[in-house]
Amino acid sequence: PKGNTQKGVNEDVLRLLSDNVDLSAPKMILDIPCGPGDLARFLQINFPRLKIIGVDVVEPDGIDFEFHKMSAHSYLKSVRPESLDVITCVSGVMCFDFNSDLFSYFHSALRPDGFL
Numbered sequence: 001p002k003g004n005t006q007k008g009v010n011e012d013v014l015r016l017l018s019d020n021v022d023l024s025a026p027k028m029i030l031d032i033p034c035g036p037g038d039l040a041r042f043l044q045i046n047f048p049r050l051k052i053i054g055v056d057v058v059e060p061d062g063i064d065f066e067f068h069k070m071s072a073h074s075y076l077k078s079v080r081p082e083s084l085d086v087i088t089c090v091s092g093v094m095c096f097d098f099n100s101d102l103f104s105y106f107h108s109a110l111r112p113d114g115f116l
Helices: 009-019 038-046 074-078 099-109
Strands: 027-032 052-058 066-069 083-087 109-116
Touching: 009 083, 038 052, 038 074, 038 099, 066 099, 066 109, 083 099
Parallel strands: 027 052, 027 083, 052 066, 083 109
Antiparallel strands: none
């Protein structure tokens, strides 16, 4: 997957996920912001047991995963505690206007053995 990230970043994320998460088992993965959806789409196609959720303020073309068109802040406030196995936040963290709260939202949303 390529996306709007710096060259090689999505490949590094995939390597980190593969090294730390059993992607063959059912998991709930949040990609926030998902941008054009390249990483989310790649995960959905190659690991069909994963439940992929993408969130962004712009809806990507050709969505084949669960998508919510909304701000990260609004979505994260609505997430049930300890409901996600993995959160990816590849190339957008610098655009959020609530960085001081971001990681506490992530921590709350992740299961105890979750991966960020």
